[in-house]
Structure formats: C-alpha cells, structure tokens
Amino acid sequence: MILSIEQVSISSSKKKIVDNVSLSVGEGEWFALVGQSGSGKSLLSQAIGQMLPANLKVEGKIYFKGLELLSLTKKQFQSIRGKKVAYIFQDYQGSFTPFRTIGQHFDEYHRTHGELDAKSRRLESIHALESVGLDENLYDKYPFQLSGGQLQRASIAIALMLSPDLLIADEITTALDSVSGHRILELLAKKQRETGCAILFITHDWRHVRRYASRLAVMREGEIVESGGKHRILDHPKHEYTKRLIEAAPILDQGLPSGLEEVEER
Numbered sequence: 001m002i003l004s005i006e007q008v009s010i011s012s013s014k015k016k017i018v019d020n021v022s023l024s025v026g027e028g029e030w031f032a033l034v035g036q037s038g039s040g041k042s043l044l045s046q047a048i049g050q051m052l053p054a055n056l057k058v059e060g061k062i063y064f065k066g067l068e069l070l071s072l073t074k075k076q077f078q079s080i081r082g083k084k085v086a087y088i089f090q091d092y093q094g095s096f097t098p099f100r101t102i103g104q105h106f107d108e109y110h111r112t113h114g115e116l117d118a119k120s121r122r123l124e125s126i127h128a129l130e131s132v133g134l135d136e137n138l139y140d141k142y143p144f145q146l147s148g149g150q151l152q153r154a155s156i157a158i159a160l161m162l163s164p165d166l167l168i169a170d171e172i173t174t175a176l177d178s179v180s181g182h183r184i185l186e187l188l189a190k191k192q193r194e195t196g197c198a199i200l201f202i203t204h205d206w207r208h209v210r211r212y213a214s215r216l217a218v219m220r221e222g223e224i225v226e227s228g229g230k231h232r233i234l235d236h237p238k239h240e241y242t243k244r245l246i247e248a249a250p251i252l253d254q255g256l257p258s259g260l261e262e263v264e265e266r
C-alpha cells in the first residue's frame, strides 16, 4: 500500500468531525472516497498533506510509503509535497493567482519543488502544458483568459509535473459543465495510465466511481460506513446508507456521455 490512513480523527474545539477513519490506497490505484457534502472527505484529504486549518486537531497515523506523515515537521514535509504527493482541487480559479501568467505558476511550482535552471524550467513547463493537450501559447496567458476546462487541465499538468506517486483529486469536476468534466476525467485516466500514480479521488458522483475507481470507501458524518471493491459495493452494497446513496444517484445506469471528442471546450 502506498498510503495507509490508520484510525485518524479530526476535531475542532467543539466536536469530532472525522471519527477514527482507516483506509489504504495501493500503488497505481484509483481509490474513490464517496459521501455527501460535509461528511469530512476534504478534511481527511487535507490531513494527508498537512493542510488542515489551524483550529483543527488531527490524531492517528498516516503512512505514505512507510513514512508517518503526521509526525513530520513542515520543513520535512516540503520534500514530500509536490514531488511525491500532489493535489488538484475543485476550485481551479482559487488555485491560480489572477495577476500571474500560467507560465509563472508552472515556473514557481518548479522553483519551489525542483532544482532546474530557468531555461529548463520553461521547457519542462511547456512540455507539461502540451502533455495535457494545451497549446504552448497559453504559457503567457492569464488565468481569466482560459476556460474552466483549460484551467483544470493546467492544474493537472502542474500537479503531475514532478511525477508524484499519489495524486489527491478533490471534487475536481464539480465546478465544470458535464462535458468539460468528462474530458478532464478522461485526461486524468490517461495520465494515470502513463505515469502509474495512485489517485485518491474525492467525489459524490457515482457515475465517476463506476467508470474510474477500482476500490472505494463511503463516508458519512465523519465515519467510513463501508469500503471495498467497486463492483461489490455498487452491485451489492451492504450498508443502508450506501444503498440509499446509490439509489439516489439519478442517472447511474446511463453512464457518462461518450463520443465527445469532437466537442469544443470553449
């Protein structure tokens, strides 16, 4: 297992928000964390990257390739973030600073986490842009000049630029229309095949679980109520909550739109 979360709890001064959660993600696996809004999925994923808000306390152990992450100092964690564990978020606009070009974002990520000279950084950044189907000329554009789908592609390119072993993708299609969202996930699946990285995929969309995940865990009010292989859970859910969530998923059987290759993004 590349990631093992063991008995992790997250609390504020008022209450326990995530309660004694354990799960593990295998190398190169697409693992989905599913649950309704407010169930604690994002906080759990933020705990992995030491990104929890300061008012929250975390207990338990999180092992990444055998290294216990929660006990690392912020400085020690720097060598993990970006290079080994990377994130993509739902709020792609918030991931970019409005007055800096796309290229400057790539460059800064390299400077913070890599050791390349300026010319190599530019070349690597353009290569990364092209690897997600974006044109080189976007390098000098500002975030507002790109569509949501293009920005999320750029987020994927940045996140994968240093070949992390684990990518944490938190509701990355929620702010996109369904065609752009579909294309982003197809891109992510392609990049996963190319790079072999594991993905912790946070979602409430069962169509995405059915299409991409191999295993999943279902979270409810801070606890994992059920986890296991995708087919077992989708076809034979054991927990009442999982059954209700699957039944409530409106168009699960219709799958996702296909044959969208010709659809323009902007």
Ligand SMILES: Nc1ncnc2c1ncn2[C@@H]1O[C@H](COP(=O)(O)OP(=O)(O)OP(=O)(O)O)[C@@H](O)[C@H]1O
Residues within 6 Å of the ligand: 012, 017, 035, 036, 037, 038, 039, 040, 041, 042, 043, 044, 053, 055, 056, 171
């Ligand atoms: N800094 C904080 N202090 C106190 N409570 C918080 C804090 N951040 C989040 N919460 C609460 O913790 C709960 C879990 O939040 P979290 O964002 O992890 O849920 P989620 O399952 O990811 O939901 P969503 O899909 O809406 O993002 C929510 O009730 C939220 O209001």
